[in-house]
Amino acid sequence: MHGLLRRLFAPRWQHPNAEVRRQALHRLDPDHREQRQALASLAQDPDSDIQLAALLALDDLEGLMAAYPAHQDDTAWQEALCQRLSGQQGQTALGQREALAERIDDTKVLNALVHKGDNLNLRLTALARLTDERDFIEHACHNGVAAVRHQAADRVVSEEGLKQLLKKARRDRQVVRMAKDRLQERRADAEWKEAQQQKRETLLQQLEKHAQATWEPLYGGRLRHLQREWEQLPQSPDPDQEARYHQAVLACRKTLHDHETHEQARQQNNQQREATDQTREQLLEGLEETLEGLRLGNGLTAQDIDSLRAQRQLLGQRWQQLSDEHPPSDSMRQRYTRALKEYEACIEAWQRWQHISADLEQALADADHSAMASLLDQCRWPDSLTMPTLARQAQEALADAHETADTQNDAQSLSAYNNDLDAFAQLLERGAFKSASRLHQRLKPRIDALKGDDARPLKARLKQLGAQLAELRDWRGFVAGPKREQLCDSIEALADDQHMADAALDRHHRQLVKEWKSLGDAAADRELSARFRAASDRIHERLAPWREQLSEERAANLRAREALCEQLETLIAQPAQDADPDVLREIRDKARQQWRHHSPVPREQAEAIGRRFGRVRHQLQSLIDTRAEHIADQKKNLISKVQALHQDERPLAERIEKAKQLQQQWRQLGRAPKGEEQTLWKAFRHECDQLFARRDAHKKEQLAQQQRQLDSLQALIDEMDSWQPQDARDHAKLDAFIEQATHLEPLPLKRRSEGMQRRLSGIIRARRERLNRLEVADTVNAWQQLTPLIEAHLRADQRRLVDEQADTVDAQAVLGETTLTAPFEQAHHQRNQRRQETLPEAHEASLKDQLARLRVHLSLLAMGRVHQQDEPLRLAIQVERLNDGLQKERSRAQEVSEVLADLIALGPMPRSLWDQEVGELDELLTQLARTPPP
Structure with missing residues (x-):
């Protein structure tokens, strides 16, 4: 009831009659705030004419643009929008009109703006939104602004469009000249593309021929050269050429990869052997350093023994694992055995010490020298091993006791020391420096230990003779000393050089040893000799594997060549009935590489093994030729089967599947003889291509059917989109639309299909909501x-x-x-x-x-x-x-x-x-x- 009263007393611009609202609209003043609000309400009016009149009265170009898509078929709306955008009517600023023009997609409005726009930038903005080449030709020929004509002519790119432009553009010579120049450029580009295409075809043929060749030292360089030539060509290849190129490159890379894989396996084996030897060396050096530390330490303890046992256990486990991977060399095995012997001697001595340590401690406390001596003799502690602290204390106690007893015998030993000094003097007179030096080292501590006035003459004479020995040492070292130091420095530098080859290292080492021996005893002392010997031993240890390898390498190469010949002879004696000639060719090529790799061999066996390998290789080539001829016959049979498929009555899909099976059999057969393989392949491929051409035609037919199906669905969607139910009884029409859409299913699996289905679902949902x-x-x-x-x-x-x-x-x-x-x-x-x-x-x-x-x-x-x-x-x-x-x-x-x-x-x-x-x-x-x- 109340709604009826409201409708009776409402303003006229809200009247239900559209004509009344239209008459009331013309009396509204947009400058008045309340009336402008009324105009804004009328801008949303269901009546199209009223809505347009309200927007024009408000001079609301933005609102006109927003409402235009729903009325773009109305000429009044189109004309109003064109006049407002072009500046013929309205007070909208140029910048806003240019911004709105960038959002327009309607071709008619854009063409009108290009023709009638009141500003060059506005016309160019509208021209930039156009996409149809026919519009560009029209503006390039008939637009009244030269800049617009030139801009439109610049966007004509197709050959047909340029020809039309050249024919129609009579009023602007620059446009004609642009069309002529563009046509000439296209012809020149076509000729250039043809030349590039021919060059690519030549490169492809060379690359495909290279892909069929076997590996050689220059194989990779030749491939890189062809790839570089291919990449330097500026013209992009077509899909078929691109596919052929990648297929040929993959074949070449496979050949290179097979060769590199073999080389890498060999290098990896060598590296693994070196790593194993290095690990074994580190473990052995660790045990030797521990044993050396026990010899030079202050006192042996239980903790040292426990650490030694743990290191020995670790060495045993790791040594066995490394030996399973690669056996050690003889020198390394000898060092390992020597270290184990030293370890066993140390452990046995420690076990003996454990049995007597308590008794020795009691005897030391009781000062029982006889018991201490007996227990130390029973322990039999090695001289090279550091004694435990308790044993050293007992030994010092015994030494003090012996020193007291020896004092009584000093008088008896004075005469013996005089005789030794006489012999020392005689050695100095003869110049026997080494013998005199050893005797002086033995006598000096003993004579210096004598006490009493009777020992003074001996000490004075020893001192005099020691001065003569030093003078002799200085005289000998005057010349030989610098030379020895130089040789020590040289050999130490040579031992520290880890980058020198083994052969060069051995040559330099022999030369230095020869020069050292030539010096004899001159200026030789313990320190220099030890330095030289230590450096020489390091070099010997480093070169031991190399020397063994030199002798073993020739024998190993001979054994490898003999094994290679035996394998090939076994293969030739019992060939498989379906042996692949490609595999046999690969065996032949790899056999050649292995033969070259296993070199040198002992000279006395080289000629005989060479004749044996030549005979085997000739027999293998004969087997390859026989198998290749058999494969050629099989491939001819496959060509006949493919030809028979053209006349087969079975469905095309089954024939295509059969052709693919025949192609698979072709690939599994291997290669025919070199001159015949390409001919057979071309014939087989031609027959298969004809079948696949039929398949492609069938697919095109299916695609066309799918396209028609999508076009029908698109037309149905457009019809549904333009239809608006006006009565609740229009459910039947909506159901009819849905039934038509159902008949068009299933749709092809494409992105367009998904979009259309989503749009169709949205429209159906909207129409059902409206109903x-x-x-x-x-x-x-x-x-x-x-x-x-x-x-x-x-x-x-x-x-x-x-x-x-x-x-x-x-x-x-x-x-x-x-x-x-x-x-x-x-x-x-x-x-x-x-x-x-x-x-x-x-x-x-x-x-x-x-x-x-x-x-x-x-x-x-x-x-x-x-x-x-x-x-x-x-x-x-x-x-x-x-x-x-x-x-x-x-x-x-x-x-x-x-x-x-x-x-x-x-x-x-x-x-x-x-x-x-x-x-x-x-x-x-x-x-x-x-x-x-x-």
Whole structure:
């Protein structure tokens, strides 16, 4: 009711009649704020002409642009947009018009802007948005601005377009000249591309020939040269050439890879052997250093022995693992055995010491010298090993006791020392420096240890003779000393040089040793000799594997050549019936490489093994030729089978699959003789290509069918997009559209198909939503037509509540020809029946709650929200809707119909209660009855 009053007293620009709104629009002033708001509202009017007039009155170019896509087929809209964008009408700034022109996709509007724009930049902006070459030709020939003509002519690139431009462009010589120059450039480019294509073809043939060749030292360089030539060509290859190029390069790289794999395996084996020897050397040096530390330490302890045992266990485990990988050399094995012997001697001495240590400690405490001597003799401690602290203390105690006893015998030894000094003097007179030096080293500590006045003459004479020995040493070292130091420095530098080859190292070492021996005893002392010897030993140890390798290498090479000949002889004696000649050729080539690799061999066996290998190689080549001829016959048979497939009656897919199987058999057969392989391959490939050409034609037919299918679906989508349901009964038309789309399925698996399906789903969803809203509006309109019936029920309810008179309302008498739908008719009968029933005490409160519940339900359906005070009812209603949705599916129109039927059936209804709620119910129903815009 209230909605009707509002429509009666609304402004004229809100009138339901479009003509009235149009007349009212012309009287609105956009400079007035309220009237400008009215114009803004009319800019959203469903009537196209009113919407356009409002936008033009507002001079809203942005809004005109936003609404144009929905009216782009309307010439009035198109003309208005062109005039506003080109600056012929309106007050829009140039910068804004240029920004809007960059967003336009409509070709007609863009062409109009290029022709009629009031600014060069605006015309060029519109021209940049065009994509059709026919538009460029039109503007290049007929546009009134030279800059636009030249810019359009510059974007004509196709040969046909340039010819048309040259024919039509008569008014602008520069455009004609640009077209001529561009055509000449295209012809020159075509000739240049042809030359580059021919050059690429030549390179491809060379590369494919190179891919079929066997490996040689210059194989990789030749491949790199051909690749460089290919990459330097500026013209891009076509897909077929690119595929052939990559296939040939892959074949060449496979040949290189096979060779490199073999070399890498050999190098890796050598590196692994060197790493194993180095690890073994480090482990052995660690044990030797530990043993050396035990010899030079202050006192042996249990911790030293435990550490030695742990290191020995680790060495044993790692030595066995490394020996399983690569056996050690003889010198390394000897060092290992020597170190183990020293370890065993050390452990045995320590075990003996453990048995006597407690007794020796007791004897040392009791000062029992005889027991100490006996226990030390029983221990038999090695002289080269550091003694434990307790044993050294016992030995020092015994030495002190012996020193006391030796003092008594000094007198007897003076005469013997005099004789030794006489012999020392004689050695000095003869110049025997080494013998004199050894005797002086033995006598000096003993004579210096003598005490008493009787020993003074001996000490004085020893001192005099020692001075003569030093003079002799100086005289000998005057010449030989610097030379020896130089030789020591040279040999130490040679030992430290880790980069010199073994052969050169051995040669320099021999020369230095020879020069050292030539010096004899001159200027030789322990330090220099030790230095020279230590450096020489390091070199010997370093060269030991090399020397062994020199002798073993020739024997190993001979054994390897003999084994190679035996393998080839075994292969030739028992050849496989289906031996692949390619494999045999690979065996032949690898045999040649191995033969060259295993060199040199002992001279006395070289000639005999060479004759043996030549004979075997000749027999292998004969076997290869025989197998290649057999494969040629098999390949000819395959060509005949492919030719027979052309006349076969089976489906094309089966014949293609059979051709692929024959191709697989071709690849598995190997190569025919060198001159015949290419001829057979060309014939076989030609026959297969003819079959594949039929397959490609079939695929093109399928693609064309799929394209037609997509085009049909696109046309259906466009038709559905342009169709807008105007009545709720248009469900049948939507179902017909969906059935047509179903007949076009299945779609090909393409990105376009996915996009079209998504668009189709969106359109169907939108149309169903619109139909649902139209159905809701029809339901509400049907309910609004029942206003007299509702009033009759209210009057009857009022009489029932006042005087207990239960009247029955006759719907046919009240409505006349208006018919009731099934839900509303049932609700009408329920209303009459409830009026006959006895009213409960809280009848009005119950009605109030039920009416509020129905109002909240309608509010949810109309606006999707309720007032804050109605929030508990909203939650309860939503729970009921969810439960009902699980049992059965209801549309929005059905739900609205059920709520309105419940509203009719609600009674007896007091007039006051109805008047409280009817206003809001009317607003909600007005919103539900509003028809969605098309």
